[in-house]
Structure formats: C-alpha cells, structure tokens
Amino acid sequence: MDRQLLHIFRNTPMGRETLLQSIYLCKKVGASPVIYVPKSTKFLMYFENDVVQIDLDSSYVTAPDTAITHATELVERGELNVTFLEPKHYTASTLPDIPTTFDYMCCPRSVSDLTSKIGLGYIGPRVRRIVRSARFPVFITSPVFKAWKSLAVFFGGSANAVNALRLGFHISRVSGMPLDVFTQVENRSPESYRQVVEDENLGEEMDRYVNDWHFFENKVFEENLYDVPHDALVVMGAFGHGVIRNFVFGSKMEKIQSTVSNNLLIAGPNYTATR
Amino acid sequence: MRVLKLWRYPANWAIFRLDDRLLLIFMAIIVGNCSGLASVILNRSLLAMSEWLHHFRSHWWVFVLPAIGAALSSLFLEKVVKEGAGHGVPEVIYSVSRYGGLLRFRSSFSRLISSCLTIGSGGSAGPEAPVVISGAAIGSNIAKYFSLNDRQRVTLVGCGAAGAISSIFNAPIAGMVFAIEVIVGEWKSVNIVPIAIAAVAGTEISRILQGNQIPFSHLLFKIDLLNVFACIGLAVLSAAAAILLTRMLRSMHTISHKLSGPLWLRAAIGGCAVGIIGLFLPVVLGEGYHAVEALIEGRYSQGLVFVALASFAKIAATALTLGWGGSGGIFAPCLVIGSLVGVTYHHFLSLLWPSALWANEGYYALLGMAGLISGMLQAPLTGIFLIIEITGGYEVILPLILVSAVTTTLCHYIEPASYYLKDLVEHGHLLRPGTDARVLTDLNVPELIERDCIIVKHNMLLRDFIQIVQKSHRNYFPVEDDKTGNFLGIIHLDDIRPYLFNPGMHDAVFLGQIMDTQVEVVHPGDDLSEVLRKMDIKGLFSMPVVMNNRFVGLISKATILDQYRKELMVQTSH
Numbered sequence: 001m002d003r004q005l006l007h008i009f010r011n012t013p014m015g016r017e018t019l020l021q022s023i024y025l026c027k028k029v030g031a032s033p034v035i036y037v038p039k040s041t042k043f044l045m046y047f048e049n050d051v052v053q054i055d056l057d058s059s060y061v062t063a064p065d066t067a068i069t070h071a072t073e074l075v076e077r078g079e080l081n082v083t084f085l086e087p088k089h090y091t092a093s094t095l096p097d098i099p100t101t102f103d104y105m106c107c108p109r110s111v112s113d114l115t116s117k118i119g120l121g122y123i124g125p126r127v128r129r130i131v132r133s134a135r136f137p138v139f140i141t142s143p144v145f146k147a148w149k150s151l152a153v154f155f156g157g158s159a160n161a162v163n164a165l166r167l168g169f170h171i172s173r174v175s176g177m178p179l180d181v182f183t184q185v186e187n188r189s190p191e192s193y194r195q196v197v198e199d200e201n202l203g204e205e206m207d208r209y210v211n212d213w214h215f216f217e218n219k220v221f222e223e224n225l226y227d228v229p230h231d232a233l234v235v236m237g238a239f240g241h242g243v244i245r246n247f248v249f250g251s252k253m254e255k256i257q258s259t260v261s262n263n264l265l266i267a268g269p270n271y272t273a274t275r
Numbered sequence: 276m277r278v279l280k281l282w283r284y285p286a287n288w289a290i291f292r293l294d295d296r297l298l299l300i301f302m303a304i305i306v307g308n309c310s311g312l313a314s315v316i317l318n319r320s321l322l323a324m325s326e327w328l329h330h331f332r333s334h335w336w337v338f339v340l341p342a343i344g345a346a347l348s349s350l351f352l353e354k355v356v357k358e359g360a361g362h363g364v365p366e367v368i369y370s371v372s373r374y375g376g377l378l379r380f381r382s383s384f385s386r387l388i389s390s391c392l393t394i395g396s397g398g399s400a401g402p403e404a405p406v407v408i409s410g411a412a413i414g415s416n417i418a419k420y421f422s423l424n425d426r427q428r429v430t431l432v433g434c435g436a437a438g439a440i441s442s443i444f445n446a447p448i449a450g451m452v453f454a455i456e457v458i459v460g461e462w463k464s465v466n467i468v469p470i471a472i473a474a475v476a477g478t479e480i481s482r483i484l485q486g487n488q489i490p491f492s493h494l495l496f497k498i499d500l501l502n503v504f505a506c507i508g509l510a511v512l513s514a515a516a517a518i519l520l521t522r523m524l525r526s527m528h529t530i531s532h533k534l535s536g537p538l539w540l541r542a543a544i545g546g547c548a549v550g551i552i553g554l555f556l557p558v559v560l561g562e563g564y565h566a567v568e569a570l571i572e573g574r575y576s577q578g579l580v581f582v583a584l585a586s587f588a589k590i591a592a593t594a595l596t597l598g599w600g601g602s603g604g605i606f607a608p609c610l611v612i613g614s615l616v617g618v619t620y621h622h623f624l625s626l627l628w629p630s631a632l633w634a635n636e637g638y639y640a641l642l643g644m645a646g647l648i649s650g651m652l653q654a655p656l657t658g659i660f661l662i663i664e665i666t667g668g669y670e671v672i673l674p675l676i677l678v679s680a681v682t683t684t685l686c687h688y689i690e691p692a693s694y695y696l697k698d699l700v701e702h703g704h705l706l707r708p709g710t711d712a713r714v715l716t717d718l719n720v721p722e723l724i725e726r727d728c729i730i731v732k733h734n735m736l737l738r739d740f741i742q743i744v745q746k747s748h749r750n751y752f753p754v755e756d757d758k759t760g761n762f763l764g765i766i767h768l769d770d771i772r773p774y775l776f777n778p779g780m781h782d783a784v785f786l787g788q789i790m791d792t793q794v795e796v797v798h799p800g801d802d803l804s805e806v807l808r809k810m811d812i813k814g815l816f817s818m819p820v821v822m823n824n825r826f827v828g829l830i831s832k833a834t835i836l837d838q839y840r841k842e843l844m845v846q847t848s849h
Binding site: 042097 | 357359366370373374379381419422702704719721800823824
C-alpha cells in the first residue's frame with residue numbers, strides 16, 4: 001500500500017461525505033489517505049510546469065479544534081491508517097506548499113466557492129487547474145457518499161482517453177470491480193476505436209477486464225448517458241484537446257460532469273499512466 | 276491546429292533546434308520588453324498618483340494619506356488578488372531555488388498595483404522590488420506558456436528581473452548584475468547572455484517611452500587620496516545604517532504580527548505613523564528620489580543634526596511602512612538613507628576638520644547610496660554599477676568599490692545573510708545551483724528506493740533463511756509480520772554470523788529472535804538531507820523505507836551518491 005491519496009479535509013457534514021468517498025476509493029485501490037487539514041484558506045501546489053494557488057472557501061477552516069479528531073475517526077472506522085500532512089515548505093508564512101507527488105487527489109467539484117454554489121455542471125477553476133497540471137488523476141466526488149460497485153470508462157480514442165482506459169484497467173485489477181467502456185461514435189466507425197485500442201497494445205487487457213463496450217450511436221450524447229450505471233465510478237480523460245477545438249465542438253468531459261451525478265475520476269493531459 | 280501547437284512549442288522550431296540558446300535570446304527579448312513596460316507603467320502611475328494627491332498635501336489631515344494607501348494596498352493584496360506573500364524578491368529567489376522559477380500569474384501585476392497605492396500615498400518604500408517580482412512573474416509565465424524547461428524558466432525569471440530593474444533605473448548593467456547576483460545566483464554564459472539581452476530590451480523600452488535620462492544629475496567631483504581614505508569611515512557608518520534598517524524591518528514585522536487586528540488595519544497603523552513623521556520631516560515620504568537629487572546636487576541645506584535625524588526617521592518610516600504591511604521595496608529607501616548618511620558623514624568630517632579639502636557632499640551621498648545598497652543586499656556589484664549608472668559618475672568608481680566592498684564585508688560579518696535572503700537561509704530554502712543542498716533537494720526518496728529486496732517473515736527458521744541468503748546478493752533483509760504484513764525489523768548478514776557455523780541452531784532460531792528491531796526507518800516523504808544525516812550519525816549504509824507500517828524498499832548511501840553525482844553533473848554541465 002505505497003500509493004497515496006491527498007485529501008483536503010473540510011470539517012463540515014459535506015466534508016465528511018467527501019472524506020467517506022476518499023476512504024472508499026482508498027480501500028478499493030489499495031491506497032492510503034494523506035489528509036491535509038488546512039490552517040489557512042490558501043496554499044500552493046507546484047506542479048511540473050505550473051503553480052496553482054488554491055483559495056479555499058472559509059468552510060475549510062471550520063472548527064479546527066475538532067478537525068483532526070473527526071478525520072481520524074472516519075479513517076479509522078474505514079480500517080485505514082491515517083496520515084496527516086504537515087507542510088514542510090512555505091512560499092510565505094501564510095502560504096504553505098502542498099506536495100504534488102501523490103497517486104490520487106480528492107476534490108469536491110469546487111474548493112474555492114461556497115458549497116451553496118456547488119452542483120452539477122460546475123467544476124471550480126482551481127479544480128480544473130489541478131486536473132490540467134497534475135500527474136495524478138483527480139477524484140471528483142458526488143455531494144453525498146455513495147459506494148460505487150463498478151467502473152465506467154469513457155473512451156473517445158484520444159491519447160487522454162487511452163490514459164483513462166489504462167487507469168480504468170488498473171482500478172479494475174486492484175479492486176476486482178467490473179468495468180464497462182462507453183464510446184460516443186463520432187464520424188468514425190466502432191472499428192476505428194477498436195483499432196486505437198489495438199494500436200496501443202491494450203487488446204489483451206480489454207478482453208480481460210472489460211465486461212461490455214457500449215457504442216452510442218444516438219447523436220445526442222447527454223441522452224446516452226442514462227445508460228451509465230448510477231453506482232459506477234466514471235473514469236475519463238479531460239482537457240486533451242485545445243481551447244479552440246473545445247470551444248467549437250464542446251468538451252465531452254463537460255457534458256458528462258454536468259449530466260451524471262456519479263463520482264468522477266479524471267485523468268488530465270499531464271497524467272502519467274499508472275505504474 | 277498544427278500551426279497552433281507548433282506556436283506553443285518554440286523549442287521545436289527549426290531555427291531553435293540548432294541551438295537552444297537562440298531560443299532563450301528570443302524569449303529574453305519578449306520578457307525584457309514586457310517587464311520593461313511593467314516598470315514604465317508603475318513609474319507613470321506613481322507620477323500620476325503623486326500629482327493627483329498633491330492637492331491634498333496642504334491639509335492638516337495629510338498624515339492619514341499613507342495610512343489609507345497602505346490599508347488599500349493590504350486589502351487589495353489580501354482580499355482581491357489573495358497574494359498572501361511578502362514584498363516579492365524573497366519569493367522570487369525561493370521559487371528559483373526550489374521550484375525552477377515557477378511564479379503565479381497574479382504576481383505579474385498584483386505588486387504593481389499595491390505598491391502604487393502604498394508609495395503614491397506617501398509610504399516610505401520603493402517601486403523596485405514590485406517591478407522585480409512583476410518582471411520575474413512575467414518571465415516565468417511566458418516560459419510556462421511556451422512549455423520551457425526548469426533551467427530555461429529560471430533564466431527567463433532572471434531576464435524579467437533584469438528588464439524591470441534596467442527599465443526603472445535606465446541602468447542596463449545594474450539590472451543584469453542584480454538579476455545574476457541576487458536572483459539567479461549563477462554566473463554562467465547560458466544565463467548571462469539572455470539576461471543581458473533582456474536588460475537591453477527593458478532599457479530601450481524605458482528610453483523610448485520616457486526618454487534617455489539618467490535618474491540623477493551627473494556631477495564632477497574633485498577626489499584626492501584624503502577623500503578616498505575618508506570613505507572607509509563612511510563604509511562603517513553605511514554598514515551600521517544597513518544593519519539598523521534590516522533589524523528594524525524585522526522587529527516591526529514581528530511587532531505588527533503580535534497584534535490581533537486585520538492586516539489592513541496593521542498596514543494603516545504603520546502608514547499613519549509614517550504620515551505623522553512626514554508632517555515634520557517630509558523627506559521620509561514616498562520613494563524620495565527628489566530628496567536624493569537635492570542631496571547629490573548639494574541643495575539640501577540642513578545641518579548635521581537635522582540630516583542625521585532625517586536618516587533615522589527614514590529608517591523608521593521604511594520599517595513602519597514595510598514591516599507593518601505596506602507594499603514596496605527597499606531599493607529606493609536605501610538610496611535615500613544612503614545619501615542622507617553620506618551627507619551626515621560629510622557634515623561630521625567638516626565639523627571635525629573644517630580646514631581639510633573635503634569633496635562635495637554629493638560625492639559622499641553617492642558613496643552612501645552604494646554602501647546602503649551593497650550592505651542591505653550584500654551584493655556589492657549591484658551597488659557599484661547601480662550608482663555609476665544612475666548618476667553617470669564613473670570617476671567615483673574607486674571609492675565606490677571600496678565602500679561597497681567594506682560595507683558588504685561588515686554587514687556579512689554581523690548579519691550573515693542579506694535582508695532578502697535571511698528568512699530563506701534560516702529555513703534552508705536558499706538552494707543555489709550546484710550546491711550540496713540544491714542537489715539533495717532535487718532528488719527524493721521515492722526515486723532512490725531499491726525495491727529488489729527479499730522480504731522474510733519473522734517466524735521463518737534460520738535454515739530456510741540461509742538458503743535465501745545463498746541466492747541473494749543483498750546484505751539486508753527486511754522482516755515483516757506473517758499475519759499483518761507490518762514491518763518488524765531488519766536482519767543484516769552480521770546478525771546470523773554467530774549461528775552460521777553451528778548447524779544445531781539452524782532449526783532452533785527464528786528470524787524474529789535475531790532481527791534488529793531498533794532500526795532507524797525512512798519515510799518516502801523525508802528530505803534526503805535528513806536521511807543522510809541519520810546515516811552519518813548512526814554509521815549506516817542502508818535504511819529501510821517504511822510507509823503505513825509496510826516495508827517499501829531500501830535506500831542506500833551508494834545509490835544516493837550515485838544519483839547525487841549524476842544530478843550534480845546535470846546542474847553544472849552548462
């Protein structure tokens with residue numbers, strides 16, 4: 001269990017739900033949670049080619065006296081070892097640097113806006129920056145804890161989607177959960193998607209882990225999403241295309257995150273495929 | 276689309292594939308122009324604000340202006356841009372040392388606005404540190420946009436700083452030297468050439484938009500041997516002033532942090548105190564370049580006591596402004612304090628030996644400025660070149676060198692780290708390229724873990740273990756609990772030696788009985804310097820890496836030194 005998941009703890013009922021989601025993911029993928037209890041509402045994350053300042057909303061520093069106890073209780077109840085992150089380096093006295101060498105990071109849909117604003121269709125700018133820059137996949141949780149029973153990987157044939165598929169295989173292997181692949185067919189035949197998988201030398205794993213590969217022929221992507229199991233962890237790539245292409249054709253990730261309420265595991269463009 | 280992708284990765288352009296130094300030179304031109312422009316904008320904004328507030332200077336309540344400016348500046352930094360950092364230069368050096376020069380985009384404009392509010396309203400601070408962080412952040416973000424690597428990014432951060440200083444002082448050599456001496460800390464041609472180009476670009480932008488003028492008028496001084504020797508005393512006085520300013524800045528910072536009020540209120544208190552001092556001694560207000568000009572030209576007609584008092588007042592005002600939360604830099608205050616100290620010294624000499632042929636007081640003002648800059652920054656070359664360029668006075672080069680060298684030495688003796696570097700040194704964050712600390716920081720425990728270890732169980736018989744040893748090339752064997760998988764200890768070959776030649780013991784001894792349980796362990800998140808320190812203290816050559824009570828691998832001194840050498844070669848190869 002040398003994999004680690006970074007969790008920024010919020011000592012509120014909503015934060016409890018998020019931590020429960022993290023604990024569940026950790027148990028399934030064999031990771032240990034590393035919990036950061038923020039003492040101030042700002043911290044920095046230095047990635048390989050970007051520095052992201054996270055301005056947390058004030059609920060993250062609620063009741064600091066009980067935060068450690070609450071987090072410890074939840075993690076121990078989940079039969080995991082709890083590790084609290086103490087920042088070693090500070091860019092300024094009130095600006096700690098949080099390491100970025102984790103295997104997963106858990107984020108609610110937004111970390112810097114009040115919870116009243118958080119809902120489907122909204123992922124905060126900071127969470128987006130983390131997804132864009134991180135080498136690890138970002139676990140974006142649904143508002144209420146819900147145990148997921150299967151995996152749903154969205155595969156559109158891009159390099160990012162291939163990474164997401166690899167991530168899905170990895171989680172399926174370590175968790176033993178069934179995996180379904182979903183593909184929206186767009187001006188290509190299903191065969192061409194299969195060819196991408198073959199070209200990436202993933203055919204064997206596809207046979208081993210994937211239950212079913214769903215090809216959506218209906219052009220309205222949002223309508224197809226009803227087929228995604230409500231209790232599946234959705235794994236997908238994001239920000240693989242440039243701004244212009246996303247502006248013109250739209251982003252699949254945006255459509256998925258604004259339609260389904262499942263937990264999401266997003267591999268960004270800098271995600272390095274699982275060991 | 277391909278064209279756009281190619282645009283984002285200039286390192287792939289055919290012309291730059293020939294030599295990546297060309298790429299850095301090309302980028303340096305862009306960065307130098309942008310940072311130069313940022314300096315001009317701040318300069319113009321300060322002038323505009325000063326003119327706008329001039330009408331209010333005659334009112335009795337004028338002392339609250341610096342308080343309002345400092346409070347607004349603090350509110351802007353804290354609530355609007357949420358900077359959460361200090362006045363800038365240490366942050367740039369920290370980022371260069373630890374994170375390959377990564378700086379936030381917001382830093383490219385935040386300090387420009389906040390310092391404009393602080394200085395324009397009368398706070399005792401300078402615009403140089405804000406333009407340095409602004410230029411550095413511009414360089415960093417341009418490097419980020421074009422996906423340049425760490426080394427190239429650090430060079431562009433230096434280019435930004437050089438362009439900014441060059442532009443604001445119309446002093447390209449000072450900008451270049453400051454960037455290399457203070458920011459980058461590495462005198463190598465791979466840095467020097469782009470930084471020099473950026474300094475030229477920054478200066479040119481300033482000259483195009485503001486005209487080619489030296490900030491202070493050029494005067495000729497009659498300098499004989501007596502006046503050269505006399506500057507030794509001035510160096511001592513400058514060092515004392517630099518130390519006093521450094522300590523007052525820190526103590527004010529400490530005092531202000533003991534107050535429980537909001538940051539903007541603390542800044543306002545500091546600003547108000549400066550405003551009150553300014554009622555009696557207007558020389559302390561703002562950046563103070565007019566006062567410097569008057570001092571150099573000998574138009575500052577006050578006597579010894581008044582000038583000495585003004586020196587102390589300016590030191591106090593600067594400490595109150597910056598220590599209590601105002602935004603700005605220490606360059607300009609150093610120039611004012613230095614020139615006041617120089618004139619004080621001149622008056623003192625004239626009082627003691629009125630018949631001696633002392634040089635003009637402007638000469639001592641120049642030397643005082645160089646002394647203060649060199650002492651505060653502990654960067655003698657920056658002090659020397661800055662004063663030469665902003666006054667055009669090359670004939671004072673010899674005493675300038677003397678004052679800068681002596682002041683730097685004295686300050687270094689009393690305060691081993693400069694004002695910019697003190698916090699960084701105290702926290703172990705000053706990591707110049709090619710140094711031991713930097714090499715160790717660039718390596719981490721996870722990348723050095725040796726995972727090809729044979730893990731044995733605590734209830735294994737010695738006989739079984741000997742068979743494993745025969746097939747293994749390792750000397751250390753981690754022991755874990757059979758049921759929980761928790762790490763229990765380690766067995767070294769020496770631990771089994773007493774039983775090895777006694778076959779009777781082979782079936783009687785379990786590994787749990789002979790393993791070393793008092794073993795020092797390493798966590799994957801530990802600093803490598805700390806790991807090496809533990810190894811040195813205990814005389815260890817290998818240590819187990821343990822996380823969540825599970826054995827992850829071994830880390831050995833041999834592997835560390837092997838990687839250390841490779842990393843050192845990378846850092847010093849250019």
